[in-house]
Amino acid sequence: MVAVGDALAHVFKRRSVLGGVALSGGEPCLYEDLPGLIREIKKRGLAVKLDTNGTLPLMLETLFTHDDTRPDYIALDLKIAPARYGEPGERLIQSAALIRQSDIAHEYRTLALPGGYITEADIEALAPLADDAPWHFRPFRGGNCLDPAWDSLEETGSKARAKAEALAQKARELGKEAVLHAEAARGKGR
Numbered sequence: 001m002v003a004v005g006d007a008l009a010h011v012f013k014r015r016s017v018l019g020g021v022a023l024s025g026g027e028p029c030l031y032e033d034l035p036g037l038i039r040e041i042k043k044r045g046l047a048v049k050l051d052t053n054g055t056l057p058l059m060l061e062t063l064f065t066h067d068d069t070r071p072d073y074i075a076l077d078l079k080i081a082p083a084r085y086g087e088p089g090e091r092l093i094q095s096a097a098l099i100r101q102s103d104i105a106h107e108y109r110t111l112a113l114p115g116g117y118i119t120e121a122d123i124e125a126l127a128p129l130a131d132d133a134p135w136h137f138r139p140f141r142g143g144n145c146l147d148p149a150w151d152s153l154e155e156t157g158s159k160a161r162a163k164a165e166a167l168a169q170k171a172r173e174l175g176k177e178a179v180l181h182a183e184a185a186r187g188k189g190r
Helices: 004-013 034-043 057-065 087-101 120-129 148-152 157-173
Strands: 020-023 047-052 073-077 105-112 135-141 178-180
Touching: 004 034, 020 034, 034 047, 034 057, 057 087, 073 087, 087 120, 105 120, 105 157, 120 157, 135 157, 157 178
Parallel strands: 020 047, 047 073, 073 105, 105 135, 135 178
Antiparallel strands: none
């Protein structure tokens, strides 16, 4: 693991060839000093993209309060219907509303996980959280997953692409700007 200070020093050395910094995870909103980190990055003239699962709206509220801690772009993961999350689902709903109201450029992302993990019913439940920003859908590709059981699931290749297309099509039917990415995304978080 690289210390935050060392990582920043590396990034700042190369800022002349970088357009910005993507803060992703795990979940970057778990990092208590995220506002300070964003402030330091922006102070050096770099844009900040925040990737989040949306389960920590209080951190988003904190970030959105001050210009020097507001991300320049946000990618919100929409994984399953909020009701399937339990209590974190309510926080996801709050985060989606905060992002929609923030005037920060953003997008939504959904990984078409195999085995019936995400369904068209999930997309119907998630659609009210999304505004007119792009909603990106990617097929799942096993390999390198934290849980090796996901590596052997059968929905791969054209089957995985067809699943992602079906989910994207459902979002389009619900009036969303669904973008299908043909290449599969590795399921490293599973």
